[in-house]
Amino acid sequence: MDKLLIEGGAVIDGEIRISGAKNSALPIIAATLLANGVMRVGNLPHLHDITTMIELLGCMGVSVVINEDMSVETDCSTMTSRIAPYELVRTMRASILVLGPLLARYGEAVVSLPGGCAIGSRPVDLHLRGMEALGATVEVIDGYVHARSDGRLKGAHINLEMVTVTGTENILMAAVLAEGTTVIENAAREPEVVDLINCLNAMGAKVTGGGTSTLTIEGVEQLNGCSFDVLPDRIETGTYLVAAAVTGGKIKVKDTDPKLMEAVLAKLEEAGAKIECGDDWISLDMEGRRPKAVNVRTAPHPEFPTDMQAQFMVMNCIAEGTGTVEETVFENRFMHVDELVRMGANIHVEGNVATVTGKEILSSAQVMATDLRASASLVIAALVATGDTIVDRIYHIDRGYECIEEKLQILGVKIRRIPGK
Numbered sequence: 001m002d003k004l005l006i007e008g009g010a011v012i013d014g015e016i017r018i019s020g021a022k023n024s025a026l027p028i029i030a031a032t033l034l035a036n037g038v039m040r041v042g043n044l045p046h047l048h049d050i051t052t053m054i055e056l057l058g059c060m061g062v063s064v065v066i067n068e069d070m071s072v073e074t075d076c077s078t079m080t081s082r083i084a085p086y087e088l089v090r091t092m093r094a095s096i097l098v099l100g101p102l103l104a105r106y107g108e109a110v111v112s113l114p115g116g117c118a119i120g121s122r123p124v125d126l127h128l129r130g131m132e133a134l135g136a137t138v139e140v141i142d143g144y145v146h147a148r149s150d151g152r153l154k155g156a157h158i159n160l161e162m163v164t165v166t167g168t169e170n171i172l173m174a175a176v177l178a179e180g181t182t183v184i185e186n187a188a189r190e191p192e193v194v195d196l197i198n199c200l201n202a203m204g205a206k207v208t209g210g211g212t213s214t215l216t217i218e219g220v221e222q223l224n225g226c227s228f229d230v231l232p233d234r235i236e237t238g239t240y241l242v243a244a245a246v247t248g249g250k251i252k253v254k255d256t257d258p259k260l261m262e263a264v265l266a267k268l269e270e271a272g273a274k275i276e277c278g279d280d281w282i283s284l285d286m287e288g289r290r291p292k293a294v295n296v297r298t299a300p301h302p303e304f305p306t307d308m309q310a311q312f313m314v315m316n317c318i319a320e321g322t323g324t325v326e327e328t329v330f331e332n333r334f335m336h337v338d339e340l341v342r343m344g345a346n347i348h349v350e351g352n353v354a355t356v357t358g359k360e361i362l363s364s365a366q367v368m369a370t371d372l373r374a375s376a377s378l379v380i381a382a383l384v385a386t387g388d389t390i391v392d393r394i395y396h397i398d399r400g401y402e403c404i405e406e407k408l409q410i411l412g413v414k415i416r417r418i419p420g421k
């Protein structure tokens with residue numbers, strides 16, 4: 001397994017470009033299963049998860065052409081299978097996103113259950129209940145979801161018990177081809193859901209209410225191919241802003257969208273960062289200061305994102321003062337805490353609240369990445385540690401950060417990958 005070796009002590013200074021959003025690209029690639037004709041999806045990040053989603057379509061017989069500019073063109077007319085096998089689904093939970101499109105368009109889907117992961121049990125019961133509400137028969141047999149519909153799905157009124165991002169996306173992708181109108185209440189308002197809605201509407205769907213908690217979907221008989229570029233990655237953006245902040249440095253991130261980042265930018269300003277924004281860029285300058293500790297509480301959009309929790313935890317580890325970090329979305333998203341403590345951080349966890357008292361510097365150690373954002377937090381911690389830190393199991397990072405070594409090197413960090421055996 002590859003490792004990253006990071007030398008502590010750099011003060012970040014430079015400009016980088018932000019990649020397309022993984023969490024937008026994954027549902028939109030799944031949505032290409034709904035297209036009658038060729039569909040092009042662009043601004044895709046070069047990440048393992050994207051390759052997995054493309055492989056998943058490929059194993060169902062979809063023709064996929066990957067262009068040099070990291071766009072893909074898909075054509076479902078060659079499709080031979082409606083099965084998403086365990087071997088692929090186990091490496092990426094978002095594979096469950098093929099369920100809605102397969103069921104809506106082909107009347108059947110066999111998708112392996114994704115299972116739990118480091119950050120929590122992450123059931124998909126609300127996805128399955130949504131499909132049943134639309135008239136599908138759903139059974140779980142030997143770890144696989146078997147969903148079937150006789151004829152078109154039927155529009156329904158669905159009130160989600162809790163806000164679920166991929167659950168909303170899956171139900172939405174099933175409802176676009178259903179007969180009649182579907183209303184999804186307590187829908188996720190994340191920008192990536194809105195991006196999916198924009199893409200579906202460009203394909204000929206009739207969805208209104210994107211960005212609010214009530215979505216109305218008037219089913220149509222067929223969707224067409226179109227060309228769609230996914231939106232910038234707000235979590236990658238936030239991760240690099242935090243990296244600059246912890247080092248007391250400055251950064252300009254380009255090809256991003258500050259409008260997607262209000263809760264994160266507000267917390268960075270509270271921590272003492274000077275922030276300026278244009279239409280598609282954000283600059284942050286700490287003017288050499290240490291950040292001030294902040295309190296954060298994660299919750300669905302537009303509140304503070306759980307995918308930025310681990311990175312802010314590290315900022316508090318080296319901040320002036322004490323801050324609390326409360327995780328309300330996932331039940332087990334503090335796996336980075338023990339590793340940060342091994343680097344000398346002062347963190348006390350009680351239930352879903354971590355109280356962090358900052359110190360000026362952390363110490364280097366060999367640490368283990370446990371999930372995607374935990375890995376990013378360890379890389380950020382390494383920037384403010386004495387000496388060299390080795391972050392092991394970085395395949396998690398490759399799921400979500402395009403060219404992380406290259407981008408950090410541009411910003412002045414000494415980092416290199418140690419290839420695994």
Ligand SMILES: CC(=O)N[C@H]1[C@@H](OP(=O)(O)OP(=O)(O)OC[C@H]2O[C@@H](n3ccc(=O)[nH]c3=O)[C@H](O)[C@@H]2O)O[C@H](CO)[C@@H](O)[C@@H]1O
Pocket residue numbers: 023026093094120121122123124125126127128162163164165166167192300306307329330331
């Ligand atoms: C590919 C993708 O977009 N991943 C994002 C998506 O994950 P994902 O869509 O898996 O996360 P959800 O929004 O579904 O999860 C929110 C909460 O709802 C629970 N739940 C969800 C579905 C369900 O059927 N039953 C249930 O109990 C989950 O266990 C969790 O506690 O949103 C998360 C929350 O913003 C982000 O951290 C992930 O980066």
Ligand SMILES: C=C(OP(=O)(O)O)C(=O)O
Pocket residue numbers: 023093094307372373400
């Ligand atoms: C948890 C994440 O992703 P996934 O839902 O794909 O595991 C993430 O992007 O932080």
